[in-house]
Amino acid sequence: MRHVAVVGGGILGLAVARELTARGDRVTVLEKEPEWAAHQTGHNSNVVHAGLYYEPGSFKARMSVAGNRSIVAYARERGVPVEVCGKLVVATSAEEVPRLHALAARAEANGVPAKLVEPAEAHAYEPEVACVAALRVESTAIIDFPAVCRAMVGDLETAGATLRLGTPALAIRRGARGGVELATGTDVVRADALVNCAGLHSDRVARLAGVSPRARIVPFRGEYFTLRESASHLVRGLVYPVPDPTLPFLGVHLTRMLDGSVHAGPNAVLALRREGYRWRDVSWRDVAEVARFPGLWRLARRYPRTAVDEVVRSVSRRRFAASLARLVPAVTRADLVRSAAGVRAQALLPDGTLVHDFLIETAENQVHVLNAPSPAATSALEIARYVADQVG
Known part of the structure; x- marks a missing residue:
């Protein structure tokens, strides 16, 4: 054997x-x-x-x-x-609609059960969302x-x-x-x-x-909030943004969990330790290893604004709430309670390609x-x- x-x-x-x-x-x-x-x-x-x-x-x-x-x-x-609850991917502006249609085409190519819906039908799933169009994905x-x-x-x-x-x-x-x-x-x-x-x-x-x-593993911390119980009724299932193909990560979204709580996030910031769930979790060995890796600096040069935005959103609850309010306008800064973070093991090539x-x-x-x-x-x-x- x-x-x-x-x-x-x-x-x-x-x-x-x-x-x-x-x-x-x-x-x-x-x-x-x-x-x-x-x-x-x-x-x-x-x-x-x-x-x-x-x-x-x-x-x-x-x-x-x-x-x-x-x-x-x-x-x-x-x-x-x-629980197979499905999710809603929402386009919040006319500029996002072509990307939503491209996502629907990709879903069809991959054999994923999904359908484009108008705002009225989207609101039947999620009454509080803001959208001009949406994609309903049943198997999530x-x-x-x-x-x-x-x-x-x-x-x-x-x-x-x-x-x-x-x-x-x-x-x-x-x-x-x-x-x-x-x-x-x-x-x-x-x-x-x-x-x-x-x-x-x-x-x-x-x-x-x-x-x-x-490839080298570069750790990115994803930070989450939970909606206060008084605001959890704002989300029935899962609400996601239309991904921007020019950006490296998906963007924050809202997810109703099995216990009825609603999680919001994650963002994506460089972790200072491979298991760095907080800003104060620092490993100088890990920091030095990442700093010596040319792929990280090439990635940063490729997405400088994204890197700054993610750090700002990490330290500003107001900015985090504003990102969520694009999807569900009723969500406010006061509705957010800090939750446990995760760390994503992201492989990165020396040329800065994820x-x-x-x-x-x-x-x-x-x-x-x-x-x-x-x-x-x-x-x-x-x-x-x-x-x-x-x-x-």
């Missing part, structure tokens, strides 16, 4: 481990934190994406559309809370991704996998008889193959394993998942099948 070591205990690492055990492999999962899903999986908006934003034929498009179905089915099978859902991970841990325990919390991979080398050896600080794990699903540290784990990834698609690289007896931001949680079961195929 082949032994595979999986580094990373977020939803991707657990999904890959689950897929490998289902194929008959013996699996050990190493997670450096004392709990599962401690970072990206446990700090996101819990949206199951439909797949309408992504380039047709890309990994993200194919895996998000399929993943939307498979993760919802898995949640229902395992009793994990999930809300889920509890940490609960999905707990269900996967249960599956792995039943399958006899070895699950090790508080166990970082500190060094990786080729085994004397082939395979890989991973030093954890307390022992050495010997395996026939390695799968790297380390998220924010995936490029570092790849380098530990002797691989030189072509890696938009999932990036998975292979070496002998190794598979490295090097870029898997949103919609990776949505696509987790599909990515797991692909990665398991690459392991062989």
Whole structure:
């Protein structure tokens, strides 16, 4: 029986481990934190994406559309809370309407159930939105991704996998008889193959394993607010802006969660630590590493105004509220309560280009998942099948 070591205990690492055990492999999962899903999986908006934003034929498009179905089915099978509520993408000006139509065409190309609606029909879904046109996307859902991970841990325990919390991979080398050896600080794990699903540290784990990834992970913090209970009636489901293709990130949006609360965000600012959930979370090692990377400065030169706007929105609740009020005018600064932030592991190339698609690289007896931001949680079961195929 082949032994595979999986580094990373977020939803991707657990999904890959689950897929490998289902194929008959013996699996050990190493997670450096004392709990599962401690970072990206446990700090996101819990949206199951439909797949309408992504380039047709890309990994993200194919895996998000399929993943939307498979993760919802898995949640229902395992009793994990999930609600297929749909969402509304709203054009708030005439200038945005052509982009909305282009988004509708992309949805059709990707096989995403969506329809263009006039303001009156949009208001039937979301009475408080401001729009001149909208796109209704039916398959978007809300889920509890940490609960999905707990269900996967249960599956792995039943399958006899070895699950090790508080166990970082500190060094990786080729085994004397082939395979890989991973030093954890307390022992050495010997395996026939390695799968790297380390998220924010995936490029570092790849380098530990002797691989030189072509992209570098740059952490971006996404900050959220929650609407006060007195204002939560303003949003019934999910309200998103029309994305601007000239900008690197989607923009803030409003999401009603499973518990009835409404989350607002995220923005996107450079984090000063790979796990920097607050401005005061600083790692000088991480700052120096990013500062030495030419890709960051080339990205900043490409989007100088966006960078400034995101920082201003980070420190100004008034500016954050103004961005939300474009979508739902009744939202005010007083309605916003600071909520927990997340950090996105964004792969960036040396020329300053953001890696938009999932990036998975292979070496002998190794598979490295090097870029898997949103919609990776949505696509987790599909990515797991692909990665398991690459392991062989």
